[in-house]
Amino acid sequence: PLESCVLNLKDIYRKEWFQDYLSVEEVINFLSDQPIGTYLVRFSNSDSASYALEYVENENGRIRTVRIKCENGGVSITEVGGINREFDNIHELLEYYSDTLGEPFESELLNYNYFLGNISAEESEEMLSKKPAGTFLIRFADQGSFSSFLVCSYMLKTGNIKHMYLKKVAHGYIVRGSASSARDSFKDRRARSADIDRKAFTPRNRNRSKSDQSTKNAEVYLTIKKFVEFHNNILKYPYMDKGIPDVKIAEYITGEFDIQLRGPNDGEQDLHEGLIVNHGNSVSAQTLSTYPTNSGGYHTICDAFRLKLFGNRSCYVIADGCNWGGRPREAAQRSVDAFIDYVTSVEIQQSIHNTEECAIVMIQAFDACHEAIVHDKSGVWDAGTTTLLGSMLVEIENNSDVIEEEYCLVVTSVGDCKAYHWDSETGIVIDVTYGNRQNARDAMDCGGRLGPYVGDGLPDLRNLDSYFCPCKRGDIAILVSDGIHDNLDPEYLGLSPSDIGYPEFEDWDAIPYSRVEDVKTKYSTDYLSNLINNLEEKLPLNVTTALVNNSIETTRNTREYMEQDPQMVESSDYVNYPGKMDHTTCISIGIGFNDIIETVEKQDSIRNVFENSE
Numbered sequence: 001p002l003e004s005c006v007l008n009l010k011d012i013y014r015k016e017w018f019q020d021y022l023s024v025e026e027v028i029n030f031l032s033d034q035p036i037g038t039y040l041v042r043f044s045n046s047d048s049a050s051y052a053l054e055y056v057e058n059e060n061g062r063i064r065t066v067r068i069k070c071e072n073g074g075v076s077i078t079e080v081g082g083i084n085r086e087f088d089n090i091h092e093l094l095e096y097y098s099d100t101l102g103e104p105f106e107s108e109l110l111n112y113n114y115f116l117g118n119i120s121a122e123e124s125e126e127m128l129s130k131k132p133a134g135t136f137l138i139r140f141a142d143q144g145s146f147s148s149f150l151v152c153s154y155m156l157k158t159g160n161i162k163h164m165y166l167k168k169v170a171h172g173y174i175v176r177g178s179a180s181s182a183r184d185s186f187k188d189r190r191a192r193s194a195d196i197d198r199k200a201f202t203p204r205n206r207n208r209s210k211s212d213q214s215t216k217n218a219e220v221y222l223t224i225k226k227f228v229e230f231h232n233n234i235l236k237y238p239y240m241d242k243g244i245p246d247v248k249i250a251e252y253i254t255g256e257f258d259i260q261l262r263g264p265n266d267g268e269q270d271l272h273e274g275l276i277v278n279h280g281n282s283v284s285a286q287t288l289s290t291y292p293t294n295s296g297g298y299h300t301i302c303d304a305f306r307l308k309l310f311g312n313r314s315c316y317v318i319a320d321g322c323n324w325g326g327r328p329r330e331a332a333q334r335s336v337d338a339f340i341d342y343v344t345s346v347e348i349q350q351s352i353h354n355t356e357e358c359a360i361v362m363i364q365a366f367d368a369c370h371e372a373i374v375h376d377k378s379g380v381w382d383a384g385t386t387t388l389l390g391s392m393l394v395e396i397e398n399n400s401d402v403i404e405e406e407y408c409l410v411v412t413s414v415g416d417c418k419a420y421h422w423d424s425e426t427g428i429v430i431d432v433t434y435g436n437r438q439n440a441r442d443a444m445d446c447g448g449r450l451g452p453y454v455g456d457g458l459p460d461l462r463n464l465d466s467y468f469c470p471c472k473r474g475d476i477a478i479l480v481s482d483g484i485h486d487n488l489d490p491e492y493l494g495l496s497p498s499d500i501g502y503p504e505f506e507d508w509d510a511i512p513y514s515r516v517e518d519v520k521t522k523y524s525t526d527y528l529s530n531l532i533n534n535l536e537e538k539l540p541l542n543v544t545t546a547l548v549n550n551s552i553e554t555t556r557n558t559r560e561y562m563e564q565d566p567q568m569v570e571s572s573d574y575v576n577y578p579g580k581m582d583h584t585t586c587i588s589i590g591i592g593f594n595d596i597i598e599t600v601e602k603q604d605s606i607r608n609v610f611e612n613s614e
Contacts, residue, residue: 012090017041017104024065025118027054029140030107032061033168037102041068041090051075051090055101068093108223109150114138114238115224124153125161127239130434130521132470133157134236135245138224141165149176152227154235157426162234172222236470244468246356247408250395252311252349259309262336263287263585264301276544281593283307283316284540286548287585290483290555292562296324302386303481303583304332306340315344317390318417318585320481322449327384331373331451338372339365339390355394355410359466362390362412366450370459373451385451385459387415389433389479393589396470407591409477411467414448414459418485419467420525422532422543424474429529431521432469432477438462440517441508443486443580473592476532476543483584487551488524494575495523540588547586554579 012018019040022030031038031054039055044067051068068075068090075093076086087093094101109115115138116124128135136154150173152164166173221227228235237245261277264287278284285305291297302321308314317339321328342348342365352358366388374383391411398406411419411432419432438447447463454460471477486492490500497505500523505511511519531550535542558577562568571577 012041015041015091015104016106017094019105019110023118026140028063029118030105031056031063034061034105035102037100038105039094039101039103040105041094044068053077053093108225109138112138112224112238113240116239121151121153121163124151124163127241128153128155128161129159130431131155131239132237132430132468134234134470135239136228136235136237137239150224152231152235157423159428166224166227169220172220173224173227174220237468242465244355244359244410244466246354247468247470248354248397249352249358249408250312250397252313252352254346255311258344260307260340261285262304262306264303276541278541279309281539281541281590282309283314283587283589284544285585285587286544287583288548288552289583290551290559290579290581291583292559292581294563294566297581297583300325300329301583302328302332303483303585304329304336305479305585305587306336307587308340308344310344311349312395313349314393314589315340315391316393316479316587316589317388318479318481318587319389320387320415320417320446320483320583320585322385322387322446322451325384327382328386329384331384331386334372334375335369335386335388335450338369339388342368343390343392352394355408355468358392358394358410359412362392362410362466363464365390366412366414366459366464370450374457380452380457383451383457385449385453387413387417387446387449387481389413389415389417389419391419391477391479393471393477393591406473407471409469409471409589411469412465413467414450414461414464416443416446416482418480418482419469420478420480420528421469421471422476422478422529422538424472424476424538427529427533429525429532430469431525432467433465434521435517436463436465437482440520441491441513443482443489443492446482471591475591476538476540477589477591478528478543478547479587479589480547481583481585483580483582484547484551484586485524486580486582487554488527489520489580490523491520492574492578492580493554494573494578540590543588544586547588548584551579551582551584555581 017040019042022042024045027040027042034056036056036059039053042052042054044050044052049070053066053068054063057064066077068077072086074086074088075090076084077093078084087096114136118140121142124137124139128137133155136152139151139153141149141151150166152166154162156162163179165176167176221230237247259279261279263277263285276284276286285307287301287303287305289298289301302324304319305317307316317336319332319335321332343361348361352361369388373386374380377383389411391409393407393409396406396408409419409421409432413433413436416437418436420429421432422429436447439445448460450459452458491508496507497511497519502519531546532538532543535546558570558579559581562570570581
């Protein structure tokens with residue numbers, strides 16, 4: 001019966017000998033140097049209705065695999081000679097063969113989410129390539145001269161990935177060398193293995209007991225956890241495929257007063273020019289329309305933003321109402337208000353002590369946003385829908401002088417608004433929300449939204465996710481709607497793959513689906529890096545102005561020809577009519593600044609870019 005099966009599985013998962021989904025290669029890596037009789041049980045890779053018993057058979061390290069079949073309410077195995085033996089459960093089977101089996105296999109590695117087992121160097125580099133500097137994982141080494149080693153792969157500030165080789169010795173692990181990212185410097189595995197950089201791992205602390213020293217004076221780490229802790233200056237954030245790392249943050253401190261800014265403001269006469277709101281060097285935000293003046297998209301802006309600086313924390317949110325008109329506009333405005341009101345309450349802030357709790361609170365706020373959108377409607381389908389990106393900027397609790405980052409940006413998003421981070425030291429921009437637009441070729445599918453959309457009026461949460469980005473003083477975080485980031489997309493700029501360094505692809509349709517996101521993201525982040533790095537002053541006001549102006553200028557040809565002939569529709573000829581017109585919002589955040597409030601309305605320095613240049 002199903003109930004019995006569930007109970008059996010729960011019982012099995014509690015046993016120290018059960019190692020669920022290990023691959024054959026991982027079993028070999030784990031058991032090859034274990035004493036005779038060491039064993040484990042795992043799910044069978046070839047038969048979903050069976051288990052596999054693996055144990056060390058002899059002193060040469062040979063590993064024997066025995067199939068455990070589930071049948072007749074119990075389990076059975078077939079011995080050598082064809083004898084079939086049945087048992088009530090796996091525990092009874094293991095007891096029967098206790099003379100052959102020794103101790104169950106145990107490894108600290110299986111307790112760590114950052115241990116990913118048998119993945120290749122290339123796979124580790126791909127997984128780390130979109131993560132913040134300091135993100136790391138542990139894996140088995142590739143086959144070859146280092147095949148018996150573990151590898152710690154981690155992201156550098158430069159965007160390269162380093163691989164540190166760890167050898168198991170009698171009392172722990174020692175570092176035996178390192179190699180740089182294969183993507184940038186190496187063409188094959190031999191070259192990577194040959195590039196040894198032992199100087200990079202000279203111990204920083206010599207005050208260790210003699211038992212911690214190997215005979216060759218190599219640093220010995222008793223456990224992998226000790227190794228990670230010792231190198232916390234470079235191994236900062238465990239790799240996570242989904243979700244964010246658990247990082248402690250500074251306790252919430254209330255301030256004397258709060259700063260709140262929002263937009264767009266009602267009654268603006270020129271929606272092309274928009275209103276820029278600015279708080280010193282801390283934040284600058286703007287919303288406007290790049291649609292032609294004779295279109296429905298011009299007269300009702302459906303983007304909305306709101307931000308609040310309070311005490312030692314701050315909160316920022318962008319919503320992009322889906323489609324045109326009053327309903328999506330109302331949905332966007334209601335959602336940004338509900339988000340800020342929920343997240344920034346004193347009671348909620350005092351309950352947040354780490355980044356995971358930040359993300360949980362923001363997801364809870366999304367529920368409040370959906371309820372606010374459908375509130376007081378005679379029917380749920382009378383409400384509009386909107387995408388939403390909410391974020392908190394918080395101080396990291398820093399008890400170590402080796403951690404450079406003072407702050408972190410925690411982002412939760414549904415839909416296709418994006419967050420970027422510009423590093424003031426390297427000048428590099430990363431897409432914090434990489435992959436949130438699930439189809440990089442289709443701007444019409446935002447990937448998810450709040451408001452009634454599926455089922456009985458539920459939100460579309462396909463791409464609801466949280467993201468994490470460490471920051472330091474002087475960096476800039478940038479939150480944008482798709483009216484900004486679509487005009488960084490090479491396809492919408494009328495460029496072919498060969499134009500941007502991919503001559504092997506004739507057009508965008510020729511690029512494999514799995515690679516499109518990488519190709520476009522690399523171009524757009526490089527484009528954004530150059531745009532910011534070429535600014536005379538890297539300030540939030542200048543970044544917001546530059547990005548908004550980029551969207552306006554990029555879409556100028558399309559807008560002007562549609563204004564001249566109201567019967568014309570938006571062209572798909574991106575070579576002659578590049579860009580994507582839209583409601584356009586940008587918030588630029590100066591990390592570590594806290595200046596007096598200032599509202600900038602149509603400053604002389606903010607040129608009306610719709611005026612014809614002489």
